Amino acid sequence: MTDTEWSRLIELSPRQAFGQLVDEFGGYVYTIVVSKIGGCAGQEDIEDCVSDIFVEVYSSLGKFSAAQGSLKAFIGSIAKRRSIDAFRKLARRGLTTVSADEEETGLPPSDSDTAAEAEDAILRQRLWDEVRALNEPDRSIIVYQYFYRMECTDIAAKLKMTAAAVRKRSQRARKKLKEILRDEL
């Protein structure tokens, strides 16, 4: 579907429009939301945030212009901003603790904080690289389990495996990653 065709979504019924948006960009938006609030939010909060994002996308379709960029980028920017809002909302509820580093205080970080953050960022990138280098289904198991925070039974159902096999493969994959990153951990 082209951006022009997406602009016609506004002429459809809301149900049809939301259906097509979720089908096309659901995975992308869901991934963004999980990456931002997955560590502190439950499944219901994640789905609620994804819903809010699509509602805003739907109400903003009239403002969207292909000259501004792709629709995917447009949706991505809304998703990131909404995810951050959701994170703050959760923090306000007390469901998670927002550290000074995570929340933007407007103050420049100290040298030690900056160095620690840089080390974490490097290690995180190394971890992601090694996870992506894993063979299937180990890679998917690790991503579902630790990024999307799915239960082993749900992962097993999605991958058409037994839960025990998922747990065993997850254990081996983590051991392998730990050996690879041993010097850096």
Next chain:
Amino acid sequence: MKKDFMDMLNEPDEAVMEELAESSPLPDGRMKKRIVENCLRKTASGAADEEDYAGGTDVIRRLRWTGLAAAAAAFAIVIAGGAGVVMLGRNMKNTAPMTVESSSDTITAPAAAAIEEPATTHDLKSSGTEADTAGTKLTVTAYVAGANETSTVTVKGQDEVTGEEDDQSGKATEPVNSGSQETEASTESEKELQSSDAPDLTEPDIPVVTFPDGSPQAVHLPNYGAVLSGNWNSIGGHGNRSWSFYAGKDSINPAHGGKGECYLDGELYGEFSYTIFDGEITITWTSGESASTEMKGTISGMVNGRPTDPFDITWETGETDCFKYDHKDELDKKAYEPYFVEGR
């Protein structure tokens, strides 16, 4: 080591995000249905749950007194600025005319004062014409501009006093204000005043100073506008000759003497400068002449309108000639030696 390094498996970069999105658990049937229903409900109820919406900006309550303080400070700055402008305006208004007035004072005020003062204070009597008297006054004015208030005193030669009416027109060719450096110190307008209205001291009717009580009322050293003149007869190598001289004040340092011209038998013999110190009048020739041989004679002057007693002089030879007169011990205010009147 981290407690569980797998907890770091978050916040992927864009490339990883794209890759993960492809294997995202959404949409599966049930989750997609829940999300769509949720979207429809939110849309029907008015956008995305505005009640729970958390914006990116936190509202910070600002203390009320800070606003009041800021307003008061701004008001004070405005008032101070306005007052400063008013004060500046007043100062500018006061100073600008003062500059003009001071410059005009320099040119005109002393001249006017000097014109009137000599005539009233010392009762100068002029035997000349009205125009001549005025010229004398104007000459004084040029000196007043740079120094004390003064008056003009002119001493004439002995012949005039004794009734012989020896015309000293040939002697007094140099005006009282002949000093060039003082003239330079004067303003341009004063120079014009002197050049155009300078007194002609060669005229025989130089004002004669008289004093009501007969006392000299003088100080020893020369003063502005004073002129000493005298004559003598020499018996030296020149034979019995008649000498005369005219001496005006020294424009540089009037207290120390002045400049003069010496005449021999009525003809200009040479120019000189002179100093008066400790009973001696020392002259220095400026025109190269020398009195040469052992001239002796007498000199008398007309000071304060009175003739001085003739005193002997010894004219020594050399570049620096010297009148030595015998009234050294009488060099006080009572002696009839060349006193010069101090103007008041």
